[in-house]
Structures are given as structure tokens and as C-alpha cells.
């Protein structure tokens with residue numbers, strides 16, 4: 723299974739990618755996580771990425787394509803993968819389509835902007851392993867502590883309300899056109915996001931396995 727998850731920022735891509743990764747036993751590749759790791763480690767890529775991410779903009783296609791080219795060469799991609807956050811522009815989708823990689827399905831997870839603003843206002847992220855929680859919908863067992871690694875939880879730098887608004891604008895102008903693009907290729911499946919995570923997982927699996 724080579725699957726693309728297509729959805730607005732905060733719609734729940736990362737949350738569903740984690741579930742799908744276990745369900746299909748394939749890795750989930752989050753471009754956002756790759757970029758945040760580079761920012762944390764202070765690499766050249768991280769320094770460039772931070773400027774764009776903090777303003778809610780996409781990093782340049784050419785740079786993103788180089789990162790993904792390297793990632794696809796890794797051994798764990800052999801039996802399939804879930805792409806969480808790539809492609810995000812028509813140019814990225816065209817480059818993927820021109821590569822030898824055959825995508826099987828593209829899942830569009832639909833969530834409205836108001837819900838997203840509420841969700842990102844309550845998101846918590848582990849500063850060590852990057853696991854995601856929510857103050858209300860997915861609270862950690864011990865407040866402020868990651869269930870998985872015991873790391874400290876905090877908010878993501880790009881979850882500030884003004885950056886979230888910019889990210890949504892970027893999504894609607896640059897990424898949303900991919901829904902039509904993949905519909906025309908006959909690869910698109912659609913799932914309507916639900917108000918709870920487990921319910922969303924059920925509709926996601928139904929859409930993929932119908």
C-alpha cells in the first residue's frame with residue numbers, strides 16, 4: 723500500500739497516519755516531522771525550513787523534493803508507506819507522478835476550518851519523540867508528560883492562532899487543488915472527519931477498504 727493522506731493542517735493526518743501505520747504495518751512518513759527534526763538539530767535544511775514553517779508557508783518545492791528523494795531510498799519504504807504531508811503542491815505531485823513510485827490510493831480527510839482552529843488550540847506535542855496529544859480529545863495519562871517516552875509536552879511553534887490562519891490559507895490555495903488532481907487520476911477516496919479520533923479512524927478505514 724502506497725498511500726497519500728491529503729488534508730488541511732490539524733485535520734488529523736498525523737493521528738490517522740499512526741493508526742494506519744499499525745494497521746498496514748508500513749511506515750508513516752511525515753514531512754513536517756522530518757523538517758522539525760532538522761530544525762531541532764540545527765541542520766542547514768532546518769535553518770531554511772524554520773523561516774517558512776514559522777510563517778505558515780510551504781518550503782520551496784525543489785528542497786522538499788530533494789528531502790523526499792532521499793527518504794524514498796530508505797529500506798523501510800520497500801513494502802509501502804503512508805505519506806503524511808507530501809505532496810502539497812501540484813509541482814510536488816507532478817514530480818512524484820514522474821518518478822517510478824506508483825501511488826495506490828489518496829485519502830482526502832475533510833474537516834472544516836473552525837474545527838481545525840479549535841483542535842490546534844488544544845494540541846500538545848512531545849518535545850522528545852514528537853507524539854501528539856490534545857488537551858480534551860486525547861489527553862496524556864499524566865498532564866504534561868508523554869505516555870510513550872516520558873518527554874515533556876509543549877505546544878508547536880506554528881500553532882499560534884495567526885500562523886494557523888496563514889497555514890489554512892496556504893492549504894486552500896496551494897494544496898487543496900490536489901483533491902481534483904487525484905480525483906482525475908481515479909485514486910481519490912474521501913472520509914469525513916468526525917468529532918472523536920476513534921470514529922474518524924473507522925470512517926478512514928471504511929473509505930480505504932470499500
Ligand code: AP5
Pocket residue numbers: 729730731732733734735736737738753754755757774775778779780781782786806807808809810814841842844845846854855856857859860880889915916917918919920922
Ligand atoms: P505538518 O507537520 O505536515 O503540519 P500540518 O499539515 O499543518 O499538519 P499538522 O501536523 O499540524 O496536523 P495533522 O493534520 O497531522 O493533525 P494532528 O493529527 O496533529 O507541516 C508543518 C509545516 O512543514 C508546513 O506548514 C510547511 O511549512 C512544512 N511542510 C511540510 N510538508 C511540506 C511539503 N510537502 N512541502 C512544503 N512544505 C512542507 O491533529 C491535530 C490535533 O487534533 C491533535 O491535537 C489531535 O490529537 C487532535 N485530533 C485529531 N483528530 C481528531 C478528531 N477526530 N477529533 C478530535 N481531535 C482530534
